Amino acid sequence: MATYARPVERLISELSKLPSIGPRSAQRIAFHIVRGRKEDALGLAEALREVKERIKPCRRCFNLTEQEECDICRDPRRDASVICAVEDPYDIGPIERTGEYRGLYHVLGGALSPLDGIEPEDLHIAELIERVKREGTKEIVIATNPNTTGEATALYIAQEVEGLPVRVTALASGLPVGGDLEYADEVTLGRAFAGRREI
Amino acid sequence: MAVYKSKGIVLRSIRYGEADRILDLYTPDRGLVSCIAKGIRRTTSRFGARLEPLSCVEFVAYHGRTLDTITQAETLRSFHKIREDLARFEVAGNMVGSVRVLSGGDEADRRVFNLLYHGLDAIENRNSGFEAVQAAFGLKLSILAGYAPQLSTCAGCGADLGDTNRGLLYFSADLGGALCPECRTASGGTTFPLPPGTLVGLRNLIKIPLREATLEKRLRESTLRVVRSHIQAHAPGNLGVTRPVDRQPA
Numbered sequence: 001m002a003t004y005a006r007p008v009e010r011l012i013s014e015l016s017k018l019p020s021i022g023p024r025s026a027q028r029i030a031f032h033i034v035r036g037r038k039e040d041a042l043g044l045a046e047a048l049r050e051v052k053e054r055i056k057p058c059r060r061c062f063n064l065t066e067q068e069e070c071d072i073c074r075d076p077r078r079d080a081s082v083i084c085a086v087e088d089p090y091d092i093g094p095i096e097r098t099g100e101y102r103g104l105y106h107v108l109g110g111a112l113s114p115l116d117g118i119e120p121e122d123l124h125i126a127e128l129i130e131r132v133k134r135e136g137t138k139e140i141v142i143a144t145n146p147n148t149t150g151e152a153t154a155l156y157i158a159q160e161v162e163g164l165p166v167r168v169t170a171l172a173s174g175l176p177v178g179g180d181l182e183y184a185d186e187v188t189l190g191r192a193f194a195g196r197r198e199i
Numbered sequence: 200m201a202v203y204k205s206k207g208i209v210l211r212s213i214r215y216g217e218a219d220r221i222l223d224l225y226t227p228d229r230g231l232v233s234c235i236a237k238g239i240r241r242t243t244s245r246f247g248a249r250l251e252p253l254s255c256v257e258f259v260a261y262h263g264r265t266l267d268t269i270t271q272a273e274t275l276r277s278f279h280k281i282r283e284d285l286a287r288f289e290v291a292g293n294m295v296g297s298v299r300v301l302s303g304g305d306e307a308d309r310r311v312f313n314l315l316y317h318g319l320d321a322i323e324n325r326n327s328g329f330e331a332v333q334a335a336f337g338l339k340l341s342i343l344a345g346y347a348p349q350l351s352t353c354a355g356c357g358a359d360l361g362d363t364n365r366g367l368l369y370f371s372a373d374l375g376g377a378l379c380p381e382c383r384t385a386s387g388g389t390t391f392p393l394p395p396g397t398l399v400g401l402r403n404l405i406k407i408p409l410r411e412a413t414l415e416k417r418l419r420e421s422t423l424r425v426v427r428s429h430i431q432a433h434a435p436g437n438l439g440v441t442r443p444v445d446r447q448p449a
Binding site for chain 1: 210211212215216217242243245246247248249251252253274277279282283284285288289292293295296
């Protein structure tokens with residue numbers, strides 16, 4: 001016999017499918033919803049329905065959008081000669097917040113990981129190369145995460161576009177602002193030295 | 200809260216939660232351990248790049264119910280040159296994948312740790328012939344794991360295969376070794392032919408140190424196929440076998 005009424009059990013079961021939500025957390029959230037206002041719960045349900053029905057990948061850059069193309073791709077003020085390749089749609093937000101970049105994006109959908117069997121065909125790399133050829137892109141800024149898989153992806157893209165008239169750059173890596181040199185690891189500090197600049 | 204200190208090579212790193220990672224490390228004294236590194240994905244994390252895959256680190260952790268938690272890590276050897284080169288990285292990926300498959304338990308074997316360290320060292324320090332290191336590593340690891348391939352005598356009838364006049368020989372991953380033509384016909388299982396010289400090359404790879412491993416170009420594919428299929432066949436229940444292990448050579 002189920003501990004709670006069937007709809008509550010179902011809600012707990014559905015919530016526990018979410019990342020980082022275990023059975024206990026799912027139960028807490030479920031009871032919060034049960035006890036909360038009806039409008040809030042229906043608002044959440046409506047938001048979930050809307051996002052699944054209306055959001056799709058941009059046909060040009062694979063960012064999330066309601067239209068065929070995302071707001072950034074449709075913005076005529078953006079510099080269409082530069083494409084910034086990112087792993088996931090949520091990597092676009094932090095870059096936009098810097099206010100330093102006015103080009104377009106391309107969402108790869110992850111990073112290559114020979115250790116986990118994620119191959120180039122699993123990502124939108126072929127679409128990026130096709131796009132570079134089609135749109136006459138002058139520069140690809142690779143903004144994958146500065147870790148093993150992100151760097152393997154950057155190396156692979158650079159290798160694949162070799163021979164095309166496009167400049168490939170990667171974000172600088174080095175010391176985080178606000179950190180202490182004492183705690184920097186050898187690889188990060190080594191890169192910071194390699195990328196030192198005149199002041 | 201039992202705190203321990205060990206050294207280990209990071210085999211795998213998986214994103215977890217908001218800013219954490221779950222790491223698999225192979226240690227000489229505890230075998231394969233799974234740890235969580237909290238906050239490691241934050242740019243201000245004190246771990247920095249120390250716990251990237253393939254890094255050899257000295258770390259401090261405390262036991263948890265399911266996962267240990269890493270509190271400190273110092274780099275012993277970063278092997279960053281491997282991560283900065285796709286060809287090296289792919290081969291190293293195969294090597295750590297094989298360790299996870301064949302030495303995945305918590306039974307410690309210092310020799311496996313040393314073999315992996317020397318394998319990564321060989322990959323980082325040479326400019327070509329990475330497949331030879333991969334093949335030699337796979338064979339040596341199989342032996343350490345108790346799955347030595349039978350390469351001197353027929354895995355079917357036990358006949359000596361040192362005699363080069365026996366004609367075309369075959370390899371059966373299911374039987375764990377080479378087969379003479381007669382036993383190949385009788386075995387009925389999946390076998391594949393070995394070009395002349397493959398067995399001698401395989402035996403040589405077992406004998407010599409990893410850093411000296413070489414592989415004739417014409418034997419590259421057959422040698423890697425033997426090693427890959429042998430490891431695949433001995434993966435416990437084939438669970439956790441990663442694609443790099445059974446990937447065909449380019």
